[in-house]
Amino acid sequence: MRRESEPRDTAGGGSGGTDIESDPVDARLGARLSELRAEHGWSLGEVAERSGVSRSTLSRAERAETSPTAALLNRLCAVYGRTMSQLLSEVESAPAQPVRAADQPVWHDAASGFRRRSVSPPLAGLRAEVVEGSLEPYADIAYDRPPVPGLEQHIWVLDGVLDLTVHSVTHRLATGDSLRFRLWGPTHFHCPGPEPVRYALVVVLP
Known part of the structure; x- marks a missing residue:
């Protein structure tokens, strides 16, 4: 959505994003998060307890006062029982x-x-999604839980090198390498550099 210079991704009690001019996607995303919370009948405090994200960060994300990080969205997807692909497609x-x-x-x-x-x-009703991901050199992103337990993922590195940690085992994947797994716990994506990495990811709901 926008370029900034923050070095790492966090989803805990901090800001969960950066104060910048509201983006239309952020506005729609914030409205959808608010709708999901209302559909479940939960307060901000209840979602904060379930997700481990502070109330203030949740409130600012729902009001599109901050651009949510991938890790924050992953935690909320786990709470609301949907994948990130599903959440983003809804907005x-x-x-x-x-x-x-x-x-x-x-x-x-x-x-x-x-x-x-x-x-x-x-498209509603289909179980698989194809996404293209990329990480800048030396960047990494960690997810502390799967959005849906037992989620099937297939990853295929298109360009560069990716260090992917699944089930506490780190796999170094170079261009053309692939890995398939079911997701039950934390995952960590890291680009060891010096070039960026680009990969295709197929996500299949259990």
Whole structure:
């Protein structure tokens, strides 16, 4: 969405993002997060307790006063029982078929140096999503829990080198390498540099 210079991604009691001019995607995303909380009948305090994200950060994200990080969204997806692809597709306009490369929505987490392109056209009822991820040199991003336990993921490195930690084991994947796994616990993505890494990720709901 925007470029900034924060070195790492955090999702705990800190700001969860950066104070910048509100982005239309952030506004729609904040409104959707507020709707999800209301649908569950939860207060900000209850969501904070379930997610480990502070009330103030949740409130600012819902009001689009801060741009949420990928780690923060991952925690909220775990609380609301959906993948990040599902959440982001709910705030994107329904695309035409097919979706041209220039029209594929791109989400940028400037705090961690992570960029995510939604390759699959959003369509309710389907179980798989294809996304393209990229990390800047030496950037990393950590998820402390899966958005949906047992989520199946297939990763294929398109360019560069990626260190991916799954089930406490770190795999170094170079261009053309792939890995398939079910996600039950934390994961960590790291670009060891000196070049950025770009990869395709297939996410399949259990």
